Amino acid sequence: MDKKILVLGIGNILWADEGFGVRALEIFHSLYRVPENVSLLDGGTQGLYLVQFVQEADYLLVFDAIDYGLKPGTLKIVEGGEVPKFTGAKKMSLHQTGFQEVLSAADLLGDYPEKLALIGCQPEDLEDWGGPLTQPVRDQLVHAAEIAASILEQWGASCTRREKGEMVEPLLANDIDHASYERPIAAA
Template identity: 60%
Template sequence: MNDKNILILGIGNILWADEGFGVRCVETLNERYRFGDNVKLMDGGTQGIYLVQHVQAADVLVVFDAIDYGLEPGTLKKIYDDEVPKFMGAKQMSLHQTGFQEVLAMAEFTGNYPEHLLLVGCQPVELEDFGGSLREPVRAQIDPSLEIALDYLQQFGITPENHDQPAEALAPGELGLNEYEAGRPSEMDAFRKGDLRFLNDETAESGER
């Protein structure tokens, strides 16, 4: 029996289009599979440093995230072990990315760092779309990303069970992909570049979308 503690983590912000890729991956994994007690699935959102305690407790860490690799939009890339923090610090694409690099650094400093680490990242198509959803090239990579993670976990004796019963949600139900999509206003009804109260007058008056 495998006694390693496994943490499967999705990070990102679902409110900014492809930024939500990591969260949607772990959400889908949670909906489809059941794991043993030593496996924890977590929607890390943009919690940053607050994730330290969870990373410290993990022997094996799998992370899903939207990463700017400078590749073709929708491209998947796998990064392993010591290369993960180096890579996440190379190109800052979002605030949570720097935050997670700090999480790894703090975990290493305390001596409680995962023995094995896998980052599954997807090159985003669009980020500047507040309230928007995943673009199709990125959405299409959810299933392949899950396959990569499940194949990786097999070496640690982790084989989940398929299930068709409703799973306990990792985040409030209204943030789930289906409900979020159903309630999302169209681009004609909602400004998608941010909160108009905090944008410059020229942008706000133009109504640029």
């Protein structure tokens, strides 16, 4: 039986670089087809509501904006028992503390993922409410998706690169997709 794998993007797309996790998941979805045992979830800022999804996953891969104290746009991959330390390293938003609690709750309930990986991106700006991703963070979206595909490959879940121009269903019916939300505003 194939392991159940969850690829989770967390963050707030309305708050500049805090949206990295969700936007990276969207890019991953637009670039790759995944096997049936892999689920993609826009976790947004759901916090403890994500516990049931984490409990159901044998393997968990998370995209998130993490303040590692590095140069903005730097990607850092953390795996296994190190992940909870980084999801609570420096509180940047309500969801981040909530996600550390999600991992703790899943552990306490006895349903902690066998494998866990975090693809974190160092944010540049977390103060621009309603603002887009900064350029250093935006520049890492495709690379983060490629890293995720590589991790899934190591976990035995081969992703297939989508054909150029292939139609891709949004993750949610009412997605505020990157292109629509962050499009330039026309001059009045």
